[in-house]
Amino acid sequence: MTIQTLPSGVMSTLQPTDHPFLNGPFRPMFNEYIADTDSLRVIGEIPRDLDGIFIRNTHNQIHQPLGMFHPFDGDGMLHAVHFHDGRATYRNRFVQTTGFLAEQAARRSLWAGLLEPEKASRRGSGAMGAMKDNAGTDIICHAGLLLATMSQGSEPWRLDPITLDTLGPDTNWARKIPDGISSHYKVDPETGEMMFFNYPEHWPYMHYGVIDRNNRLVHYVPVELPGARWPHDLGITRNYSILHDTPHFFDPELLKRGQHKMTFHPEMPARFGVIPRHGDGSQVRWFEAKACHILHLANCYEDGDEIVMDGCIMPEPKLHPVGAADGKDIYARIKARLDKHNNPTMMHRWRFNLRTGATTEQYLDDEITEFPVVSNDYVGRPYRYSYNVLYQPGEWLFRGLKRFDLHSGAVQRYEYGPGRYGSEPQVARRLGARDEDDGYVTVFVTDMNQDRSECLVLDARDISRGPLATIVLPERIPVGTHACWVEGDRIPGEHRDPAAWA
Template sequence: MLHYNDDVTLTIAPDNDNPFLQGPFRPTSRQWTADYGDLQVIGDLPRDLNGIFVRNAHNQIHEPMGIYHPFDGDGMLTAVQFEDGRVRFRNRFVQTTGFLAEQAAGKSLWPGLLEPAKASRRGWGAIGAMKDNAGTDVIAHNGKLLACMGQGSEAWRLDPQTLETLGADPDWSRLVRDGVGPHFKVDSATGDMMFFNFPEHPPYMNYGVIDRNNRLVNYTAIELPGARWPHDLGITANYSILHDLPLFFEPEGLKRGEHKLQFNRDLPARFGIIPRFGKGDEVRWFEGSSCYILHLSNCYEEGDEVVMDGCIMPDYKMIPVGKQDGGRQAVYERIRANLDKHNNKTLMHRWRFNLKTGRTHEEYIDDEVTEFPVVSNDFAAARYRYSYNVLYVPGNWLFSGVKKYDLETGAQQRFEYGPGRFGSEPQMARRDGAVEEDDGYLLSLVADMNSDRSELLVFDAKQIDRGPIATVVLPERLSVGTHACWVEADRLHAERPVA
C-alpha cells in the first residue's frame, strides 16, 4: 500500500529566496513507502534486474542559520528495490545526532559551509563546525548502507531495505575519532572497504581498511604538510591512492580560526600509493600537474604501473563565496559559479604511476565536461572498460544527461534527459548471470520539472543512447541529489564469499 509519514515539519521561511531551496532543489517533508505493485511503471522492468538502487541528497528541513549552501541540507536516502520484474520504494531521512537535535528544537542549531563562525556548538566536518548531515555519499558494505557528508562525518549505518537508521557503526566508529571522509570504496572481490579522513590537526590524514566482516583491520596516520581538503581515494587490488592536492585553507588564516580555501597553482598535486594493509611510512608519493580532483572513475594495476582514471580540474577557479558584498543574490551567483563545472572544467583524465621508476605520466581521455564517473561494482579496483559520467547544464549545479565511455575503443554514447529534466549520479547494475562488463542496466534518478515528478530511468547499459527501456514513476518529485549506489541482491545481507 502506498502511504507516507509526514512527521517532519519544514520551517523554511516562505520568503527565503535562496535558489538552492527552490525549484529542482525544493525539499520535501514526506517519507514514502510503496510496496510491490504500488508504483506506475512505463515499459517492462527486466526480470533479471535484482537489487536496490539508493541515492543520497541534501534535503533541508529548517530555516538555515546564515546563507544556505546546497551541501548543507539533511541527508535523505531514496531506495528503489527491484525483484523479479517488480519494484518497491522508500525515502527516509538519515537520523543523525544533528538531525534528531534539530527535530527536538524545531529549528537549525548549526550553520553551514559558508558561515562556520556562527557555530555555538561542537560540530563535524573538516571545519569542525557543521552539523553531521550524512547527505553526500552512500555505499553498501557488509549488508548495511553507510552514509556520510562531504567534509567527513560519523559512519552512519542504515538498513538497505527499510532505510532505518541504525546509528553510528557499533563495531569500529568509536575507534576512528576523526570519522570517515566523503568517499570510501569497496572491493567486491574481497569485501574490503577502504576509507580516509582529513582532520585539521596532525597528521592531517588517516587511512583505514574495514574487512568483509566489518572489522577495522588497518588504521594508520598519513603525515601531510598541513590541513588539506581531499575528496576521493582510489583502490586497486593491492594498493590505495591518497590525494594531497593544492586546494586547502590558507594556513595563516587557519591559525586564527578562519577557513579561506585557496588554490595554490604553484604546487603540484601529490598522490600517495600505499599497500592496502600498509602503514603510513610505506606510502610512496608521486607528483602530478597542479589540479583539484573531486571524483575518480576507477583504478587498477598494469605491469609496473598503477593507473588512476578520474575527472581532473586543471585550472581551478576559487571564487570567494563567503564575501557578503553585493547582497544575497550576489552570494547565490558566486555559489552557482563555483559549482558550475563549465566554469571549473572537469575532464576525464588518466594518471599512470610507475612503481619502478617513480615517474608519473598523464593524459586526457576527453575534452568534454563530465563528472561523477561510475563503473560496475564488479570491476572496481580491476582493469575495466566502461565509465558512465554525468553531463552538466552550463551555468548551474544540475545534471543534464549521461555519457558512456568505452576506454578500449574510444567509442562514446550519450543520452540527454531533455529540457527541465535533471538527473543524479547513475549506477551500473549488471544483470543476473552477466558475462560482459556492460551486460546489464544503467539506472538514473531524474527530477522532471515539466510534470513535477521524479522518475527512475532504466537503460540497457549497452545502448544508453536509445533511451530508457523502462521508467519507474515515484510518488513525489524529490530534490535533486548527487551520489548513489547499487546493492546487488546477493549483497543485501553480507559481502560475497571470497573466491
C-alpha cells in the first residue's frame, strides 16, 4: 500500500497567531491518511505477537477561535496504528460530531471555548452547557465500537475501531442519558461491563451508570452531591465503583450568576463514594480524605475489607488567573495553569475500609508524574505495574515515561530526548501472555527536531531499553493526551476467552 491522503474536505479559517497552543508541537493538522508498513519507515522490528489497535485522541483546532483559545477546545481527531503479524497500518480521522459538521457548514467557529464560556450565543454541551461537543478528550473501545467523548460530558460518539469512521451517538442508549457521558469510563475485563458517570450543573449533580457487554444500558441512577462539582475520573473494582467529590469546584455564588471561577477549598475534605456496581444513590458509602483534587487514577481493587485506590494526587491545586484585563501575558498564564510543576501531581494510595469506615492514605512516590496507565486485563483487579508520563517543566508536554513496580518499589524510566514529546502510553500484552508485564508499551512521539511523529513500541518489562520498533508517520501530528489499546480479540466485542485475562 502506498500512503493514501484522503480528501477530508475540512475547511480551516485559522489565521496566523503567536498562540503557543496553535503552533510548534500543538500545530493542528488537516490531512487524513491510510498508510501501512510497506510505505512507512520502520526502525527496528515490529513484534509478531503484538496484536491489536493503539488509538489516541487529540484536540485539533480547525477554525479561528471564538474568544481566547484553550488547548482543550479543538475538535477530536483519532490517530490509530493497527498491529498484526509484525505489520502495522496507520489511520487518522476527525470525529465528525454535530458541532464539527455545523462549523464546517458555517465555515467558522460557532461555540465559545473553555476559557470564555460567557461568549456562547447558542446552547452547548458539557457540564457548563456552553462548549461545543468536540469529543476530543477520551477514547476507549467497548462492545466492538470506539467511544469518544469530551471530558465534561458529551454524546457517546461511536466510531468503527478499524476504519475510524464516525457512526454517530450510540443508538442504543444515547437518548437515555440526557446529561451525557463524561470521560474516563471503565471496562471490566471479565464481565465486559462499562461503568460511567456525568456531573451536570443541576440537581442531583451526578449520575452513575452501567452498560453491559452487549451495549445495553442496564443501570443509571442519580447520585446527589452538595452542589455542582468538577470530578474527572472514576474507579472500579470487581464489585464496586468509586465516585469523586473533591473540594475543587466552581464558586457556587458566582455560578448562580453564570460565572465560572474554579476555587480550591483546603478546609473541606475530599470525599470518595463507594457504590455497589449496580447500587443506587442510597447505597453510596462516603469516605473522607485530606483535601485534594484528582485528575487520573491508575487502578482500584479490593483487598479484604478495603478498597484500594491508586492515582495521582493534586494536594494543593493552584489556579493562575487567565484573562488580559490586567495586561499580563495570557499565554504564560494558560501555560502556568497546565504546568504540573506548578500544580504537582504524585502517585498516591487511598484505602477505604468497608468494615470500619476509616480512610488511610500514603504517597507512593515524590516525583511529578500523571496519566497513570495499567494493562486493560488488570483494571479493577490487584495489579503491580503502572506506567506514567513525565512532564517537561514549564510546559504542557510529556518528556518521557516512568514505570512503577508497586510490589518491589523499583522504578524504570525512558525519556524521549530534547525536542521530543509523547502522549499517554498504553500497555499491550503479547499474544499468550501470562504475566502482567509480558508485552509492550505503545506511545506516539512528536519529534520537533526532525519535524516528524513516530509510534514507539517498548518492552513493557524494560522500558529503559528504548524502542524495539519505531514507525515514522506520514505527517507530524499534534501532541495529544488520552489513548487506548484494543486487544485483537476485543475488536469484535466483549466476548474474550477468559484465559486472555486470567
